[in-house]
Amino acid sequence: MRAVRFESGGAIQLIQLPNPQPGAEDVLVQVLAAGVCRTDLHLLDEIKAGEREPLIPGHEIAGRITKIGDDVYTAKVGDTVGVHFEQPCGRCRQCRRQRTNLCEEGTTLGFDAPGGYAEFVVAKQTTVLPLPPNVDVAAAAPLADSGATAYRSVVALGQAEEGDLVVVIGSGGVGLSAVQVAKAYGARVLAIDLKEEARKAALDCGADRAVNPKEAPSATQEFADRAGADVAIDLVGTKATLDLARSLLGPGGRFIAVAPGSEAIPVTADDLVDGGKAYLGSYSSTMADFARALALAEAGRLRPVVTRKAPLAAAAEVLSDLRAGKIVGRAVLFPGPMDP
Ligand SMILES: [Zn+2]
Numbered sequence: 017m018r019a020v021r022f023e024s025g026g027a028i029q030l031i032q033l034p035n036p037q038p039g040a041e042d043v044l045v046q047v048l049a050a051g052v053c054r055t056d057l058h059l060l061d062e063i064k065a066g067e068r069e070p071l072i073p074g075h076e077i078a079g080r081i082t083k084i085g086d087d088v089y090t091a092k093v094g095d096t097v098g099v100h101f102e103q104p105c106g107r108c109r110q111c112r113r114q115r116t117n118l119c120e121e122g123t124t125l126g127f128d129a130p131g132g133y134a135e136f137v138v139a140k141q142t143t144v145l146p147l148p149p150n151v152d153v154a155a156a157a158p159l160a161d162s163g164a165t166a167y168r169s170v171v172a173l174g175q176a177e178e179g180d181l182v183v184v185i186g187s188g189g190v191g192l193s194a195v196q197v198a199k200a201y202g203a204r205v206l207a208i209d210l211k212e213e214a215r216k217a218a219l220d221c222g223a224d225r226a227v228n229p230k231e232a233p234s235a236t237q238e239f240a241d242r243a244g245a246d247v248a249i250d251l252v253g254t255k256a257t258l259d260l261a262r263s264l265l266g267p268g269g270r271f272i273a274v275a276p277g278s279e280a281i282p283v284t285a286d287d288l289v290d291g292g293k294a295y296l297g298s299y300s301s302t303m304a305d306f307a308r309a310l311a312l313a314e315a316g317r318l319r320p321v322v323t324r325k326a327p328l329a330a331a332a333e334v335l336s337d338l339r340a341g342k343i344v345g346r347a348v349l350f351p352g353p354m355d356p
């Protein structure tokens with residue numbers, strides 16, 4: 017099969033490999049579409065710096081099952097599926113408690129197991145879900161990460177409800193999905209981004225308002241009859257955005273950090289005790305989050321914004337455009353036919 021590999025030194029190579037074979041409880045998926053996530057750039061940088069082994073990236077995958085292992089009962093050949101990148105062990109303490117996003121023993125497609133920048137990928141049968149017939153594969157691929165992460169941040173952790181004010185800082189792939197999920201749950205949404213194009217995309221996704229960071233405090237006060245946001249989601253992770261999210265949060269609000277980083281988040285005991293605020297971090301997602309994202313997509317409430325479609329061989333060019341800030345929302349690669 018053809019695959020794209022991030023090589024040591026940072027080169028992006030199109031290579032030929034033998035087709036992978038599924039184990040007893042695995043399915044072999046022909047990749048029809050693979051989303052290009054900003055995390056892929058971080059992985060490339062880590063490989064270039066010698067901090068990570070070469071790999072086949074791609075953790076947003078939609079495709080068709082072409083082969084199954086002997087002990088596969090929940091999926092069959094011919095199914096069109098979304099693949100979740102986390103391949104949890106199912107046995108560790110975290111997995112037994114349904115916290116598969118924190119599995120201690122498993123692998124992650126596109127991180128430490130071969131990912132979706134390839135014609136085929138092997139996944140555990142428990143990590144694929146059938147795609148709703150009304151969701152095309154290009155829109156479905158990003159649901160595994162940007163869609164599921166958005167659901168986890170806004171609903172599972174943020175507990176957004178009817179009438180809440182949800183502030184989303186950063187209108188990239190996850191941010192635009194978060195806007196749609198919050199609207200689907202009846203919240204009012206204020207989107208914040210430096211780039212005008214991204215703010216426009218947030219409005220197209222249903223945000224009630226989209227402003228630059230400077231305008232955010234006054235816009236929040238205008239919106240919030242209870243002085244402050246009920247949910248503040250930071251998808252950027254800089255000191256400026258973390259401080260902004262904290263400053264916009266109202267009494268009883270939930271602060272959700274999604275972007276990793278080493279910046280400190282200053283919280284006082286008064287914030288937690290008198291303010292009744294909760295500070296939470298959203299890491300990866302579970303199959304339950306993924307299933308909810310697919311259900312929202314089936315209901316027409318969540319559609320990842322895909323603005324660039326390219327063949328697998330154009331991966332290097334797409335990644336360099338993503339790094340240059342030229343891609344709004346998501347780009348999707350097609351290892352086989354374009355836009356199948
Ligand atoms: Zn990602």
Ligand SMILES: [Zn+2]
Pocket residue numbers: 104105106107108109110111112118119120121122
């Ligand atoms: Zn586990």
